[in-house]
Amino acid sequence: MATTISIADIANYEGQEVTLQGWLYNKTGKGKLQFLKVRDGTGIVQCVAFKKEMPEEAFEVARRIPQETSLLLTGMVRKDERAPGFPGGYEIGITQLDVIQEAEEYPIGHKEHGVEFLMENRHLWVRSPRQWAILRIRATVIRAVRDWLDDHGYLLVDTPILSSSAGENSTDLFEIDYFGQPAYLAQTGQLYNEANMAAFGKVYCFGPTFRAERSKTRRHLIEFWMVEPEMAFFSLEDLMDAEEAFVMYIIQQVLEKHRPELEMIGRDLGPLESIAAPFARISYDEAVERLNALAAETDDPERKSLLEIEWGTDFGSPHETAIAEMFDQPVFVYHYPTACKAFYMQPVEGRPEVCRSVDLLAPEGYGEITGGSERIFDLDLLQRRIQEIGIDPENYKWYLELRRFGGVPHAGFGMGIERTVAWICGLPHIRETIPYARMLTHLTP
């Protein structure tokens, strides 16, 4: 009985007889010689069925079976430069072949398909090499996130997904029936993080978040995964230092572990490899100046009006892209107008119209991947802010109470996993960065 192996480990079995269990990915034939590309979840290997080297009925099976048939095969591993696959360079000379389930006509062929069709068949699309590579990179991004935080003194403290009131504001929340009273799906774990940081110092939560926004762009999901670290005694500058190291680690891990996958999906590695700390840091004031300067020297009136910005308004997507394009590195933009940001952000000393907030914009037009700030820790100030923006203090009772029992300066940020993966993989659309994207028009599969 031959050893059952994973394709990823095939190089260790050269010259040995092995068993493989997997699915037929593709087949090309030439009469008495059939090339079966088989995948097993860890990789793809070319298996060669040659009529003279195997039982007659097994060869007939090799000739007949369609794409995605599940199978069990045995054969000799040999090195061959011509053999395609992942990792490639090895192939298996089949001596025995058994079908587990012969597939019906498989909808996803090896030609191009439209977005609508692929999304309807997402449960099958995840098998395609490109999607397979992207989702493996996603898993590594998530692991790098967890490892870096765990290794730097942050404790994972989970925050609830169901809650009785809004996190930051009451719009774009999914409301559900919670035994007769309204409840909402979390759009952030941040308020709970602030309670947890006072217990554990440095904490983070990681999980799905929900935004009921009718957004229809390549950067938006209704359900997306966010990691949110929150740190006691952190200033805005500490926050930027941490984010910088954190993002660098994630990129290094992906480059180290997934070079073949990145090449497989056609990612230009140059811009990614050249990412290095320190990242640029500019103030909102400077960003507005730079945008208006750029608009001034732009001839195209349409683009000009997209770039022009009045101080005090938040950046639109064209602004973010334009700022990011001014740098080869990710760029921090800090001290946004207080009016544009959440109520709990700490105003700048002596200049309350701006706050101690910072967004990190990814290069190559990928926009905002993190957003964070120093939080208000003074009770009176926070109460005043709640009153100013007109939300019900009753909903923030426990949150306010954190400021009664040892309030300290603290800061935190949130990073969108899917946007980060989209940037690292160089993808045109965020829908490929999550196994089953929830979007305005996609709830199935």
Added chain:
RNA sequence: UCCUGGAUAGCUCAACGGCAGAGCAACCGGCUGUUAACCGGUAGGUUGCAGGUUCGAAUCCUGCUCCAGGAGCCA
């Protein structure tokens, strides 16, 4: 919610007022090194839905449905 574009064979598309077609997939046959194999053959259609104009509509008009991209909002 708004703006723009689209819907034709299982898939990707062509035909743009005059016989609805190709490639891939499927099926049959050939081929000992294929890389989206190739070669020959077969089958495959309520042209998104409803109405209108016309001798004649996939094509022009009206309404609707669905999809995509973008804006706003955000990570």
